[in-house]
Amino acid sequence: MVEIRKQASLNLSNVRHSFLILSDEVHDEADEVASILHKAHKLRTFLLHSSITRVPYNFFHHLRCLRALDLSQTRLNKLPQSVEQLKHLRYLDLSYTHIEELPELVSNCRNLQTLRLNACARLYKLPRGMRKMIFMRHLELEDTHMLKFLRQGVGRLTELRTLTDFIVGGGDEGCKCGELKNLNHLQGRLRIIGLENVRSTDEAREAELYKKQHVHALILDYDSIGGGLLDEEVKRRENVLEILQPNTNLKEFEIWNYEGSKLPSWIEDPVFSNLVKVNLMNCSKCKKLPGLGKLPSLKCLIIEGMEEEEWELRGGDGEVMPSLLQLEIRDCPKLKALPYNLPPLLRKLALNITNDGMSLEGPLPVLPNLNHLVIWYSPELTSFPCGWLGQLKALQTREIYRCPMLGSLPEELPHLTMLRELKITCCPLLVDRCRDGGEDWDNIAHIPCIKIFT
Incomplete structure (x- = not known):
């Protein structure tokens, strides 16, 4: 593992596994990497941490023994056709790069078993020849939203274990x-x-x-x-x-x-x-x-x-x-309401409460083990219904998220002695009331962790 801050002269002729970290001080990252790898003929594993945007065409000419290549989280936008020379490559990770398409010749890497393309925001197509990569075991495409279709022939990759x-x-x-x-x-x-x-x-x-x-x-x-x-x-x-x-x-x-x-x-x-x-x-x-x-x-x-x-979840059939x-x-x-016979084991409950929709009126479930309550995006909610919250004696975490009209916290809050965390997010009327010295501060001062996000 080497961190390179300025132009370096490294001899990697006998190195098998390399992790290079290039700092912003390196003037031309692509040429620097190419010069370092020029004699790395025996390299099996190469990981790069850099903001590099390109690699030279001959980047892979000297890496013909390479088994694993990780260029993830770089700014790479194109992979050269010379990648086909990596005949022994088993693992290729291009996740979180700016790459738009893979070169067709990458399908000549017949021994490739793992191809990771997660969160490639600009990737829109895969090679036509992927059907030839019959040893592929893991193909990861999570959060690669520009990719609108897979090439015909994916069904031939019968060794696949992972296809996200x-x-x-x-x-x-x-x-x-x-x-x-x-x-x-x-x-x-x-x-x-x-x-x-x-x-x-x-x-x-x-x-x-x-x-x-x-x-x-x-x-x-x-x-x-x-x-x-x-x-x-x-x-x-x-x-x-x-x-x-x-x-x-x-x-x-x-x-x-x-x-x-x-x-x-x-x-x-x-x-x-x-x-x-x-x-x-x-x-x-x-x-x-x-x-x-x-x-x-x-x-x-x-x-x-x-x-x-x-x-409506009622009835006597259990x-x-x-x-x-x-x-x-x-x-x-x-x-309009929660089913009254929710299981007593319930630990986390997240819901909208509104004036004309979900409310906490009528028969309410008894939830003695509830320790995490989230009130989520209730734009019309101005105040909490009284009574029910005081029953939640096991409550440890309370979240209130995007309730812009909510003007005060429930009166029962000081009685929730198990409460350890209170999160308030995007509730502008509550912010000043819940800061140190605000109107609601005395009601929440006993809570060890208070997080307020505007």
């Missing part, structure tokens, strides 16, 4: 859902993007998601187009989602931007007894919440942007999500 994002669509060049069929070694997290481009249930069935027994977290993501859909299109999306039933080993399940009127029936099937997290994000047209009380292991439930939904520890409900304007 599978993008459906792209016309004649892009992948269809069926290319997932033979990727049965996938494990961990899989996000399928562009499900609105799945044209039929037959195409969805080809994916055979139920065979992906090592995929433990599944995200089904639609591109939210806004506006109303024709009834025929809504029905097609509902049918496709019903077919995309995952393996019962699934532990986490999320749906984003879905515009069907109902969620798949399999989500409430007791065979999904391993599910510990469900996230329903912007399912704006759904009118009914599935019977999630049948999921005995469910610990985290997040519901956001369900504009048509009204949740469907009460007995293991639930975290519940977050946001932007559900028709939801």
